[in-house]
Amino acid sequence: MTPEGADEALVAAARRGSTEAFARLVERHQQPLRAFLRRACGDWAFADDLAQETFVAAWSRIGQLKSGASVRAWLCGIGYRKHLTALRSRRRDRAREASYEAERPQVGARFEDDRLALEAALAGLSPDQRACVALCLAGDFSHGEAAEALGLPLGTVKSHVTRGRARLLQALEDRDGR
Incomplete structure (x- = not known):
């Protein structure tokens, strides 16, 4: 059987839901696809990721x-797409x-000083307090x-x-008072 004929038989079986047939298609075409993508994008790791994504898409589009x-x-x-x-x-x-x-x-220097004071104050909070402050004050989460x-x-x-807010404000006031 010619390679094209073998592919047609495997495609027909894959269309009927045979994962084994699709796995054989992957085996047959994996290296040439990876080689093409490596040349096209110049990044081997990225090309391998694209090949994986390609086979996932191909399985859903085999029909x-x-x-x-x-x-x-x-x-x-x-x-390539x-x-x-x-x-x-x-x-983008x-x-x-x-x-x-x-x-x-x-x-600026003032902004950097404030940032360092806030980081030091945050480091002094308990892990739970720091997480709550980070989510509610910095992350715009509701309570x-x-x-x-x-x-x-x-x-x-x-x-x-x-x-936590009180400790952060105190840290900034202490920095300004120095």
Whole structure:
């Protein structure tokens, strides 16, 4: 049987739900797909991740493969589109980070002193208090959301936030008074 004929038989079986047949397709086309993606993106680890994603997508789309079409070409097409999507995503991430950096206020000596004082005050809080302060004051969680996330009673979260806020304010006042 020709390689193409073997692929067609495996595709037909995979369409009927045979995971064994699909596993054989993966075995047959894994190395060529990885080699193509490694050349296309220049990053071996990333290419291997893309190959995995390609096979997951191929399993869910096996019914869309046209009869007689090249399985290898179909897989490379899926992989290449995944690569392009990842590139666009990386570009958006870089643009977002650049925008954030451009809009971020410049760190001055006063701001840096405040930040260090706050970090020292946070380090002095108990782990539960620090977590409550981090979620409610810095993370914009409600007291109820923080209680649920941390598995603590609502009243405990409220008292931790109140006491933690007071300690942080005291740390800033002490720094200003020096």
